[in-house]
Amino acid sequence: MFNTDIGIDLGTASVLVYIKGKGVVLKEPSVVAIDRDTDKIKAVGEEARLMIGRTPGNIVAVRPLKQGVISDYSVTEQMIRYFIQKAVGKRSYKKPRICVCIPSGATEVETKAVQDAAFQAGAREVFVVEEPLAAAIGAGIEIKKPCGNMIVDIGGGTTDIAVISLGGTVVSTSVKVAGDDFDEAIVRYMRKKHNLLIGERTAEEIKIGIGTCYNKSENQKMEVRGRNLVTGLPKTIEVTSEETEEALRDVTTSIIDAVHRVLEQTPPELAADIAVRGIVLTGGGCLLNGLDELIEAKTGINTMTAEDPMTAVAIGTGQYLEYIDEENSEKLK
Template sequence: MLGTDIGIDLGTASVLVYIKGKGVVLKEPSVVAFDRDTNKIKAIGEEARLMLGRTPGNIVAVRPLRQGVISDYTVTEKMLKYFIQKAVGRQRFRKPRISVCVPSGVTEVEKKAVEDATYQAGAREVAIIEEPIAAAIGAGIDISRPCGNMIVDVGGGTTDIAVISLGGTVVSTSVKIAGDDFDDAIVRYMRKKHNLLIGERTAEDIKIKIGSAYRRPETISMEVRGRNLVTGLPKTITVSSEETEEALRETTSQIVEAVHGVLEKTPPELAADIADRGIVLTGGGCLLYGIEQLIEEKTGITTITSEDPMTAVAVGTGKFVEFLSGRRD
């Protein structure tokens, strides 16, 4: 039996596993819950995400990756091992060949940590691929041609922006502002404006349901429950999408500035290609309403979101394995 080829999108918010010939087989939040007293892992993935902010003192729910980088090595290794086994199953005689994607701005040390954790989790060979390249392959762009393509990958912990031509990155930047920062901005806004303390999960709910980066044609609202900071009692208020736009304005404008910065450094020939072909958005963060219109308005370049932005990086990472094995064969 041949070893399996696996592509892993090791994200700050979620881990996706792609298997050659099967597509994306697993998508789970990158959260691990463990018992502090015994150091035993209680839950991994979705089960652990439900525990965030709701655990007793001895059980901690943590995210082992922060801003696209491993912050807790042993927990990441266990999490990877669990996801690989869950995706592949146990009936295999040969270790899989795995490619993992990392943000474009990571250092050699951070790359090495990802590589080691993947080997420890049971890989035969490990290929490290940069996120924008994986995102471009996953979005269906032929990156081997000599023309410029601009990719903006808004993840959970980092936003990667790159101009790709002839299979490589010409100009790129990675800013540590993404989906998690949208949540933090909402938490801060609710505290400042409404004296209401809300948790990470509630902030994420607000972002998904009514979050806006650009004014909506009609205002929508939702009820939010939290703790009143003045009285210390639970309180429910109604929040509108206009308020979320105000809360997220600073964070979204930093992403737009980063896009602008990459365009400034792009060689003129490739800049002309981008003006023709437009900017492609991938990653779960680009599902925030209006981020497409905001980038388009500020840069004057057509901006489109790829077909399935959540899985683009995982699919691209997996296809990169196929591309490598094809070359080897």
């Protein structure tokens, strides 16, 4: 109780907090509402997300993380502090050990910013772990074994792809194309094809409701409301899942190209393991309908989604501290 280990999945779209012995205790959008006049934080998380696009001029809802890394340091630090207090409570406790995940392509400066923010938020010790490694641990993969495992972690801002063996990353890449880009692609498509202006939240609803990236026999439909760009008046139209496949084609192609690049760089022995063991998908972005089938069709390798893809990285980030403790105790023997 007084010696808490905390794992934080500091995502572009949402923050998940894992506490040892309790599991994932908090999942909130990584959005902060700030009053521009006083520079004070008005709301954090879900409360702030509901304000996006609906605030008066002096209040602005911001995402302090862009493409997996900190873009606004002071706001991120306050956000982490808020989430830790909400997850652990404000009781007097020994400062926790905190493990935070970072994209596999993060620079030293970006990594240092994450560590500093966690220390400022009240950590005793801070560890960082690359997202694909955390995702593999959270998905229940035995990472210590000398065999290749391929992880594709599709978050909100980045897609991290890695081949893992013997507890480390052999080949990895991080592309700044992920869940948020799915939403943006839908917004662009609606503007271009239907002259309809829709917001981020509506685009996300389309993606979750009928979004697909692999042609299916059944064509689902959904009513979408937005502003007609010609008349300037509100308008309702019907959108089909077939249209979302067309809208998302460029984005999904970028992810598949990145998977191909990693496979091309993978040593032959590990590539043989991946052909047998398959590709594991994690992250909220992998829940896009048909994505696993599309990757399987394009690579010829069995592709499966982790049991709980949304929380895999958070669970793995928390359990990474146990993994480090095990490694250290083995070294001392």
